[in-house]
Amino acid sequence: MQRITIGESTFSCQPNETVLETLLRENIKVPHGCRQGLCQACQMRSLDNSPPTSSQVGLKDTLQKQHYFLACLCHPEQDMTVALPNQQGASIEARVVSKQLLSPDIVQLILEYQSPFSFFAGQFVNLKRPDGLTRSYSIANIPLAKNILEFHIRRLPNGQFSSWVYDEVALDAQLSISEAQGACHYLPGRAEQPLMLVGTGSGLAPLYGIIADALAQDHSGPIHLFHGSRDINGLYFIDEMRKLAAEFDNFHYTPCLSGEDIDSEYLRGRADDLALSSTETLSGWRVFLCGHPEMINQAKKTAFMKGASINDIYTDAFHVFQVEK
Ligand SMILES: Cc1cc2nc3c(=O)[nH]c(=O)nc-3n(C[C@H](O)[C@H](O)[C@H](O)COP(=O)(O)OP(=O)(O)OC[C@H]3O[C@@H](n4cnc5c(N)ncnc54)[C@H](O)[C@@H]3O)c2cc1C
Incomplete structure (x- = not known):
């Protein structure tokens, strides 16, 4: 028994x-x-x-x-x-070792931890600040020997956690981190499968990790990233992505802007529309959608209608709500 x-x-x-x-x-x-x-x-x-x-x-x-x-x-x-899925394991403590602006609206925060911690790039954790305010953020790096976690946090006007990170968090500040959660990450196998990744704003965070993971694990199929924002402040890592595309023949990067009066350097339109209309079929593709929940809802349906298997569609919707306070 x-x-x-x-x-x-x-x-x-x-x-x-x-x-x-x-x-x-x-x-x-x-x-x-x-x-x-x-x-x-x-x-x-x-x-x-x-x-x-x-x-x-x-x-x-x-x-x-x-x-x-x-x-x-x-x-x-x-x-x-x-x-049960919502039963959290023990949290661990981490300290801020780097904080820098990636765009006027987006901060990169790097935390270092000491306790054992396992994760896949692209999963999310709940970050808790000392007064208990807690929010979910996606992990942008692959597991490294260095015990660090990278986050890209977009400041929302009057957003309690994101404004605090943006305005107040200093080096050495302590945060606690829940165990890593979520199913939106890369798994090796099917290395020749084409990948389509679509993200808006700081939705690039999990995608950045997923791309790094796929390339580190020798994914040989084409990897297409469409990163979108309404205005230029929501786009970041443009040079890094272009450098990666120059280094890896199978990685293709398309930054897109959907607002008015957009510089012609960028493709004009919504990232999900441009991505999903860039190929005749998504049958046999693996699709990753991260960022704005409405974009994800719509793009998930479209990807399915274009032939992607529902088991091959991975999503990380940045719902804005309070986890706990
Ligand atoms: C699984 C998951 C992963 C996530 N990963 C990330 C990530 O990697 N990076 C990231 O930046 N965020 C991520 N988020 C969102 C994040 O958890 C927070 O919800 C977000 O940072 C806002 O928290 P806050 O405390 O700053 O805002 P809150 O104090 O919670 O306030 C949010 C307020 O902002 C308003 N609001 C919502 N959207 C907008 C908008 N576009 N413009 C203006 N006001 C708005 C809402 O009405 C609400 O009143 C993720 C969310 C989930 C669920």
């Missing part, structure tokens, strides 16, 4: 019982619906052992890699420590 640990409690899974049935029998509240692996409402994560592959059917490859599984399909083959 396998044992299931959740939080401080451990339960025995009866023969033929699923993890969902065990937890519900023990009055643990687990969201669930169809109990057939279709609605995916009972998604959980194993914190130690790999879940059986039969319990990961239909989940995105990036979620499978992070040991997510469907509790209603999971007949455990070994003891498991599990958590």
